[in-house]
Amino acid sequence: MVSNTRRPALSWAAVAGTAHYEVWINISRTDYDFTASGNLLDLYTKVAEPTGTTYTPTWDITDRWTYKWYVVAVSGSGARTTSTIRQFSVYLPDIEQVADGVNVVNGARDLNKDGTIEPYEDWRLSVDTRVSDLLGRMTLEEKAYQMFYNVQQFPLSGWHFGPAQPADLNNVLLSTAATRLGIPPVSAGDTTAGYQTTYPLQSTLAAGKDYPLDYQLGNMQREEELEVGARGTLSPLAEVGTKVLYPRIQEGGGENADVAAAQLRALVAGLQGGPELNPGSVLATVKHWPGEGAGGEAGIVYDGVTIKYHMIPFKAAMEAGAVNIMPGYAGSSYLDPGGPGAGDSAKILTYLRQNLGYTGLITTDWLPSGAWVNAANAGSDVMGGADPGATGFTMAGFEQQVPLARINDAVSRILKLKFELGVFDHPYGDPVNGPYRFHQPSYVQLANQAARESDTVLKNDGVLPVKLNAGDNIVVAGPRATDGASCCIWSSYFHPDYGSLDMLDAIKKRAATAGVNVYQDTGPSPKLAIVNVGEPSYTHATSWPDTQPYLPADQLALIQNFKSQGIPVVVVLTLPRPIVTSDWNNLADAIVVTYRGGEEVGPATASLLFGDFTPHGHLPWQLPRSLDQVLKPGGGDNPADANEAWDLPYDLGATAAERADIRAKIDAGQTVPTTYGNPLYAYGAGLTSWATG
Known part of the structure; x- marks a missing residue:
């Protein structure tokens, strides 16, 4: 049932001889054990121990579709009798009344503007009832458009290209209210490491292994998006990075599948605000199915054994309640030999549904228009990034070539998801005041904490923490010292407009509190050189040739130059992917790895260098010896x-x-030890004290 109160009265039959009862409900929590397997929706919390056979919560239960509960009767001797599991929903929306041409009739939005409330408009009815009613009212064209993006230009489209400026997004949302049935879109974009406050990429978070913090970061992103009515994100990645040369290894969860799985559970739960999609959620889009970390976008190389390793984080995401998965560009030589990329491979998508039991939405990656019909017929529900105005594409042609049953199947999932998000009843955010609640100090502190916990000290020959006297000089050099954007990628941002500091300015600010002078590139009698090297920002292709996983000559020369002058050298390494460091490892007196540390990586690293906290991070991959x-x-x-x-x-x-x-x-389902091979630095390397090493 859908409860008409946030404090529903629960009751049960008496059990003879009971001293008291325990009431257990699967309420949403923030302290799940994200390392444990199993559906978060099936984790219960004891909320009361009444002696009678009724219980009414003393707090307001938030909107969610699947509240499960049971009662345990405890006798005087301690014997326990457990009831069957019962279920209810809570949905009491704040019905929006804005100047969008939609009136509120009988407490619900009259979306088709006919003066009465049809079943699909009535929030008091079940989601399935609303889906069935609306699907029956839609024309074929209205259905097909739900499978496409670019509502900016085509108001019937189901999806909005995000992110957008708050006012622009609001104008688009208002425009869709004028359509015949008033079906709202969902805005989703590549906000892969935060919406307005940028936190570290997932491989960086894998160095910190703080899953409750990962949850808070996802929840922070959710809160910022909800401020302005953005309801989706094309993240997180459920990829295990086992191929060194894969450029997007930086976006995945590192080399350890169990770490990636825990991270996925935490991020999905944080983004969706609980263990299932609900009216307070941002829709997480888990990608790139079926795991491009094992080969990259050109082709996935795992077989019938090693696929098991790469499925671990995808299964974890589903256990956390993920209901949208994005297939990647890569095909799989195992799942579909000689076949196309995942988005238009029926075999690859069938494996997702049949072998993993997935029932949610499938949204393709950005495919060309010529692939959309094949993708839909293969089982993809939403054409990711698809613009119905693309040259040579017609919606009529799509409707003719994709069977009605396939379109109905896809659109039913889309509508179900939108009803579960509550966007029919509350489609808007606050474009005027919402942006003032972006980038709050508490959010910046979370990003800073994530960078602190991820920064990894690989080596320290006694030069860290910096303990210089007032008046001493430091030189900060290297191309990454003033490259704020290297903290991020194209879908996450350095924010100088919010006061973010690059590495040079952050070190200057921290050094000033100790009376230490900081010079850029060269300076008088420096006691220490902090050389900031590594790869600048990139996404689909590395900035250096992918077959060059090592520092270029000019960056190596910087390290050699200071060392040859007898100046102690701290190398601060921006490391989006594993590279060979053997040619300068012995030249560095200390090595600090920052990965893609988000907008606060400068202040966090400066604090680490000066000993404000002890090192914490551990390498999320092996580093090659050669x-x-x-x-x-x-x-x-x-x-x-x-x-x-x-x-x-x-x-x-x-x-x-x-x-x-x-x-x-892997084949036996056992944990793989991290000690194989002969890398220069093993997986998990990282000092956790200031002892030399």
């Missing part, structure tokens, strides 16, 4: 040229016997 652990001499980015196994974790420099053992453990 390039030949990755590639054959002269090799390129293809499996035949690889010395690492693209689908195996922890195998840099591994023997054939070690790789066989890794496979055997």
Whole structure:
């Protein structure tokens, strides 16, 4: 039933001999054990111990569709009798009344503006009832448009290209109210590491392994999006990074599938505000199915054994309540030999539904218009990034080539999701005042904490923390010292307009509190050089050639130059992917890895350098000892040229016997030890004190 109160009265039959009862409800929590498997929706909390056979909550239960509860009768001797599980929903929306041409009739929005409330408009009815009623009222064209983006230009479309400026988004949402049935869109964009407050990328968070913090970061993003009516994000990634040369390894959850899984549970639960999609959620879009970390966008190379490893975070995301999954560009030689990319491969999508039991929405990655019909017929529900105005595309042609049953199947999922989000009853945010609640100090502190916990000290020969005297000089050099954007990628942002500091300015600010002078590039008699090197921002392709996973000559020369002058060198390394560091490892007196640390990585790292806190982070991947652990001499980015196994974790420099053992453990469902191979720095490397090492 859908409750008509936030404090529903629960009752049950008496059990003879009972001293008291326990009432257990699967209320939403913020302190789940994100490392544990199992559906978050099936985790219960004891909320009361009444002696009678009724209980009414003393707090307001938030909107959610699947509240489960049961009662345990406890006798005087301690014997326990457990009831069956019962279920209810709570949905009491704040019905929006704005100047959008939609009147409120009998307490509900009259979306089709006919003066009466049809079942699909009545929030008091079940989601399934509303879906069935609305689907029956829609024309074929109205249905087909629900599968497409670009509501900015086509008001019948189901999806909005996000992110947008708050006023622009609000104008688009208002325009859709004028359509015949008033079906609202969902705005979703590549906000992969925060909406307005940028936190570290997932591989960086994997160095911190603070899953309750990951939950808070997802929840922070949810709160910022809800301020202005943005209700979706094309994140997080459920990918395990086992291929060193994959450019987007930076966006995934590191090399450890269990760490990636815990991170996915936390982020999905935070973004969706609980263990299932609900009217307070931002829709998480988990990607890129079926796991491009094992090969990259050109082709996934796992087989019937190693696929098990790469499915672990996808299963975890579903356990956390994810109901939207994005297939990637890559095909799978195992799931669909010789077939297309995942978004228009029926075999790859069928595996998702049949083998993982997934029933939610499937949204393609940004495919060209010529692939949309094939993608829909393969089982994709939403054409991600698809613009119905694309050259050579007609909606009529799409409707003719995609069977009605397939369109109905897809649109039923889309409508169900929108009703569960509550956007029919509360479609708008606050475009005027909402932006003033972006980037709050508490949000910045969360981003700073995430960067602090992720920063990884690989080496320290006694130069850290910085303990110089007032009046001493430091030189800060290197291309990443003033490259604020390197903290992020194209779908997350450095925010100088909010006061974000790059590495140079952050070190200057922190050094000033100790009376230490900071010079850029060169200065008089420096006692220390902090050299900021690494790769600038990129997404689909590395900034350096992907077959060059090592510092370029000019950055290496910076380190050598200071060392040759007898100046102690701290290397601060922006590390979006594993690279070879052997050629300068012995030149550095200390190495601090910042990964893609988000907008607060400068202040966080400066605080670390000056000893305001002890190191915490651990490498989320192995670092190769030499390039030949990755590639054959002269090799390129293809499996035949690889010395690492693209689908195996922890195998840099591994023997054939070690790789066989890794496979055997994966096949048996056992945890894979992180100690295989012969890397320069092992997975999980990182100092946790200021002792030299």
